[in-house]
Amino acid sequence: MRTFLRHNSLSLFFGALFVLSLAGQSVAGWHQLNALQVAEHLDPLTWTGYVTSSDFAVDVAENWQSEFLQFWLYLMATVWLLQKGSPESKELDKAGRESDEDQKIGAHAVADSPAWARTGGWRTRVYSSSLAMVMGAIFLASWLVQSVAGWAAFNEQRLQQLQDPLSWTSYLRNADFWARTLQNWQSEFLAVGAMAVLTIYLRQRGSSQSKPVGQPHGSTGVEG
Template structure:
């Protein structure tokens, strides 16, 4: 058991922090949403009803969408572009890595599998982004229609809502922060260090050294 926690500690801690944050989001979101409902003379939502509401699901999936977009862009762009001196970049003078290609015999025997597996991380993240965007689109429509019913507005359709400014405002407000934070990490890792982290160059490495 001790070996299991040592070998998987990063995943265990991150999943625990994720679950804690989701619970905090549910607790605080339900309280805030019920306060708004009370101001309009509507009954409060119970826990399960709130978790199934557009208000909660829209907030949940719009954040998942932006995170998966960030990771997709990061994985794909770092395969094509460089930033000299950054721990987050391959060395532009020596970009090739060992074991980054299947043997020629494997590529000839299973060309489709070889290609798909070679790019499987980026593909998987891109599919997760698309799935979370669709879920955000659907949940944001739910939230907009719940709000419309609360205020006597017009209910929208799924196809019509795709062109609604509210959907894209929710997406872009998250996308911009993801791209900004990734760019900050790429640039700061040129000059700053965090001893022991694979996201940082060694503490004594030169600023010009590229890659961790």
């Protein structure tokens, strides 16, 4: 049990942080919405009513979509794009999808390679992009949920203001949808870009995301 916890501590730690943060968001968001409801002379919601509302769904989904977009883009961009000196980048002569030998697929698979890496054909092609496919699918699904929940929440607000609701397609062209989307995207892109550049010159001893402390600034694709 202790070995299991130690060997999976990274995913368990972030899983716990996720659950605690989501619970905290549900309570803070509930109080925030009810303050607005009271100010508008409307009925406050129960916590259950809030966590099943479009207001909560859009706030959750807009962050999920941007996180998965960030990882999907980073995954795809780091196939082709390089950053000299960054441990986030591949070595400077390895841009592209690399050879079968480098990727240990087909005839170059090793004894404990995943079965679909060894088998060749469509299975190996699919498995070669499986991480990006799943990340991209979650991004698209989350963005779709954001658009539907955001549409409902926006229309609820319009009805409170005695205005006609909009259609979903009109909402997709509305500033509310794009403000929610882009405010999340810009922060994700800033964080990823900052990580790629700051890790050239700065170090965190012992982290897999940093170069070793004594590694020269010019070393590319070296992680601790």
